[in-house]
Amino acid sequence: MSSTISSTPQGFSAFITNLGIRDTTDDFVFIKSSVPCVADGVFTQSLFAGPSVTLSRDNLKDSQAQAIVVISKNANVANGAAGIADAQEVLQLVATETGIAAHNIAIASTGVIGRRYPIEKIRTGLLGLGKKLTDADFHAAARGIMTTDTVPKLVTRQIGNVKLVGIAKGVGMIEPNMATLLTFFFTDAAISANSLRSIFRSTIDKTFNCLSVDTDTSTSDSAVILANGLAGEVSESDFTIALQEVAQELVLKIARDAEGATKVIEVTVDSAINYAQAKKVAKAIVNSPLVKTAVYGADPNWGRVAMAIGKCEDEQEINPELVVISFDNVKVYPNSLTNENLEQLRQIMSKDQVKIHVSLNIGVGEASATVWGCDLSEGYIEINGKYST
Amino acid sequence: MSSTISSTPQGFSAFITNLGIRDTTDDFVFIKSSVPCVADGVFTQSLFAGPSVTLSRDNLKDSQAQAIVVISKNANVANGAAGIADAQEVLQLVATETGIAAHNIAIASTGVIGRRYPIEKIRTGLLGLGKKLTDADFHAAARGIMTTDTVPKLVTRQIGNVKLVGIAKGVGMIEPNMATLLTFFFTDAAISANSLRSIFRSTIDKTFNCLSVDTDTSTSDSAVILANGLAGEVSESDFTIALQEVAQELVLKIARDAEGATKVIEVTVDSAINYAQAKKVAKAIVNSPLVKTAVYGADPNWGRVAMAIGKCEDEQEINPELVVISFDNVKVYPNSLTNENLEQLRQIMSKDQVKIHVSLNIGVGEASATVWGCDLSEGYIEINGKYST
Numbered sequence: 205m206s207s208t209i210s211s212t213p214q215g216f217s218a219f220i221t222n223l224g225i226r227d228t229t230d231d232f233v234f235i236k237s238s239v240p241c242v243a244d245g246v247f248t249q250s251l252f253a254g255p256s257v258t259l260s261r262d263n264l265k266d267s268q269a270q271a272i273v274v275i276s277k278n279a280n281v282a283n284g285a286a287g288i289a290d291a292q293e294v295l296q297l298v299a300t301e302t303g304i305a306a307h308n309i310a311i312a313s314t315g316v317i318g319r320r321y322p323i324e325k326i327r328t329g330l331l332g333l334g335k336k337l338t339d340a341d342f343h344a345a346a347r348g349i350m351t352t353d354t355v356p357k358l359v360t361r362q363i364g365n366v367k368l369v370g371i372a373k374g375v376g377m378i379e380p381n382m383a384t385l386l387t388f389f390f391t392d393a394a395i396s397a398n399s400l401r402s403i404f405r406s407t408i409d410k411t412f413n414c415l416s417v418d419t420d421t422s423t424s425d426s427a428v429i430l431a432n433g434l435a436g437e438v439s440e441s442d443f444t445i446a447l448q449e450v451a452q453e454l455v456l457k458i459a460r461d462a463e464g465a466t467k468v469i470e471v472t473v474d475s476a477i478n479y480a481q482a483k484k485v486a487k488a489i490v491n492s493p494l495v496k497t498a499v500y501g502a503d504p505n506w507g508r509v510a511m512a513i514g515k516c517e518d519e520q521e522i523n524p525e526l527v528v529i530s531f532d533n534v535k536v537y538p539n540s541l542t543n544e545n546l547e548q549l550r551q552i553m554s555k556d557q558v559k560i561h562v563s564l565n566i567g568v569g570e571a572s573a574t575v576w577g578c579d580l581s582e583g584y585i586e587i588n589g590k591y592s593t
Numbered sequence: 594m595s596s597t598i599s600s601t602p603q604g605f606s607a608f609i610t611n612l613g614i615r616d617t618t619d620d621f622v623f624i625k626s627s628v629p630c631v632a633d634g635v636f637t638q639s640l641f642a643g644p645s646v647t648l649s650r651d652n653l654k655d656s657q658a659q660a661i662v663v664i665s666k667n668a669n670v671a672n673g674a675a676g677i678a679d680a681q682e683v684l685q686l687v688a689t690e691t692g693i694a695a696h697n698i699a700i701a702s703t704g705v706i707g708r709r710y711p712i713e714k715i716r717t718g719l720l721g722l723g724k725k726l727t728d729a730d731f732h733a734a735a736r737g738i739m740t741t742d743t744v745p746k747l748v749t750r751q752i753g754n755v756k757l758v759g760i761a762k763g764v765g766m767i768e769p770n771m772a773t774l775l776t777f778f779f780t781d782a783a784i785s786a787n788s789l790r791s792i793f794r795s796t797i798d799k800t801f802n803c804l805s806v807d808t809d810t811s812t813s814d815s816a817v818i819l820a821n822g823l824a825g826e827v828s829e830s831d832f833t834i835a836l837q838e839v840a841q842e843l844v845l846k847i848a849r850d851a852e853g854a855t856k857v858i859e860v861t862v863d864s865a866i867n868y869a870q871a872k873k874v875a876k877a878i879v880n881s882p883l884v885k886t887a888v889y890g891a892d893p894n895w896g897r898v899a900m901a902i903g904k905c906e907d908e909q910e911i912n913p914e915l916v917v918i919s920f921d922n923v924k925v926y927p928n929s930l931t932n933e934n935l936e937q938l939r940q941i942m943s944k945d946q947v948k949i950h951v952s953l954n955i956g957v958g959e960a961s962a963t964v965w966g967c968d969l970s971e972g973y974i975e976i977n978g979k980y981s982t
Contacts, residue, residue: 515639538671589886
């Protein structure tokens with residue numbers, strides 16, 4: 205079974221530095237495996253997906269990769285042909301310096317949209333990259349991919365000899381759709397491409413794709429996993445559990461560090477017709493600005509939860525008369541708000557993590573979904589009203 | 594043609610008062626015509642639609658009505674069978690007092706969800722209603738339907754002898770879907786039920802259904818029009834123009850008074866495949882929290898507009914390479930942000946009304962749509978974080 209002992213998978217080296225992309229903090233992360241890896245990636249569905257996304261999507265099609273490059277503080281999105289050429293040049297520079305073929309390198313980029321890379325600085329900074337590699341410091345990597353994040357996000361697990369580490373960044377523009385912000389997983393497990401793909405996609409779907417900060421989908425969302433096999437085979441079920449735990453913890457770290465967030469909101473919807481319906485209703489609740497501000501104000505305003513369910517007007521199987529709404533385990537609808545439990549509810553709403561539970565009670569419905577988000581405070585306005593072009 | 598002379602349609606009387614629903618401001622509005630009216634209504638699609646909505650939907654099915662009752666400060670939503678009985682009792686009390694059949698009266702209600710009417714106060718307050726009617730004061734009516742609105746919203750037009758008045762309320766929980774917040778139109782035009790229905794629905798669709806404050810859809814949205822015919826026939830094209838102007842002005846009044854709003858945002862998307870596509874993209878932009886906060890901060894952050902367009906991932910005809918984004922008439926994407934126009938753009942973004950224009954430039958695309966919304970400020974959080982259950 206998985207354990208939480210801090211652990212670094214074998215065979216990964218890294219070069220993490222500041223190239224002067226925007227400020228003086230680390231903005232360049234290169235991580236390579238000593239041997240080729242089985243790999244997979246899922247990416248934003250945005251129509252304005254950047255060249256990093258399109259290049260990585262191509263490079264991972266064969267389920268193989270040996271390294272990943274991340275540039276933070278500049279997303280290199282919406283820069284036309286020049287932006288595509290810049291991304292290709294970065295890959296080629298890294299390939300030349302390290303001897304790894306460009307098509308075996310994944311690339312990701314995050315930050316402001318519509319500005320070109322300071323390409324001269326990158327050319328200079330990457331000279332001699334191959335000789336600067338040291339044992340991978342994943343904490344430094346988690347820090348190097350940050351933009352406006354206030355804390356680095358890293359989670360590790362050990363499954364027998366196999367080690368797994370996941371890192372992620374993201375605080376806003378977060379409504380992943382079949383993809384996620386930026387998150388990378390490294391393991392020394394030996395696992396087949398088909399198994400890795402199936403386990404990775406189902407994990408991302410139930411974790412990162414269930415996270416929403418502000419309904420805005422990034423143009424740069426990327427999730428990539430590299431498995432180099434150096435620690436030998438692993439029980440697939442144990443590996444699945446460990447990967448889900450790592451992804452789940454990263455999701456909670458992101459929700460907690462979301463722009464302006466003071467509380468995490470967890471919404472579970474059950475007894476739905478199917479998973480898609482449960483998730484749709486749960487997302488409508490966790491994304492409602494009025495629910496988010498009620499949580500911020502610690503107000504057990506279940507009427508806003510009912511309103512949000514009501515927005516799912518295509519789900520005609522839902523009968524409002526059968527719906528039950530609870531905060532934590534205290535039922536509030538129907539007919540359950542009393543002066544007595546109001547104080548108890550205000551306490552529940554004041555917690556760091558507020559749990560909203562909705563039973564649709566559709567006769568034949570047995571599906572459930574859980575999603576995560578955060579409250580909406582003046583902090584979100586402050587950060588995003590002042591973030592300057 | 595229509596003119597803007599202040600005018601009151603013939604034959605409408607009213608009783609507007611405080612029944613003590615929540616505070617001491619007017620919370621009861623009754624408006625009747627001296628003769629039966631051709632009428633129409635469109636309502637929220639919310640699954641949690643309140644009994645006022647379901648009763649009015651039934652009562653307007655025959656395109657006939659003679660009066661309307663509005664209770665504000667309490668939505669009477671999610672109160673189960675008791676709430677339905679309360680709404681029916683209100684209609685019956687009014688019918689008994691005025692001699693108008695209950696099925697010829699529309700009812701609307703707005704305010705907090707999940708609280709029952711103080712029905713005893715209503716019973717007492719409505720005694721002798723029939724004898725208390727005076728010539729309709731539509732300004733008082735516009736004030737009587739307010740909840741957290743800061744200003745009453747009323748617009749009038751005159752078309753020859755025919756007069757038209759529209760009133761509306763709404764400051765939050767606004768993402769009308771085939772319906773609207775609360776808005777009522779009264780006219781003395783003589784017009785057929787079919788014409789009125791067609792003109793009214795297309796007007797609401799292009800005005801109120803293009804307005805979004807916070808993506809949250811009210812459980813009480815109702816739009817009703819009563820035409821009593823006392824001023825005789827009207828040119829349908831002139832009447833259509835006048836009705837659209839009235840509805841359009843009401844929409845802008847609502848956007849301007851929206852919770853915490855400091856600016857109105859108008860988004861126009863053109864050269865789309867069809868109206869639905871243009872509206873979908875325009876709504877994605879006007880609803881994006883990151884676009885809204887950029888407008889609040891007067892930042893010409895066109896990257897966030899590109900991001901919002903990118904969210905419409907089902908619209909595969911859209912090619913980011915062909916898209917053109919402008920603020921007012923200043924092009925910002927592609928490649929058009931210079932240090933020179935940055936100051937001009939900041940001035941544009943500082944106006945009371947910020948216009949965002951997107952050309953999709955799809956080869957065969959000739960459709961366009963305009964939608965309205967508002968920026969997102971600390972005021973929205975303040976109002977909705979403190980509004981208490």
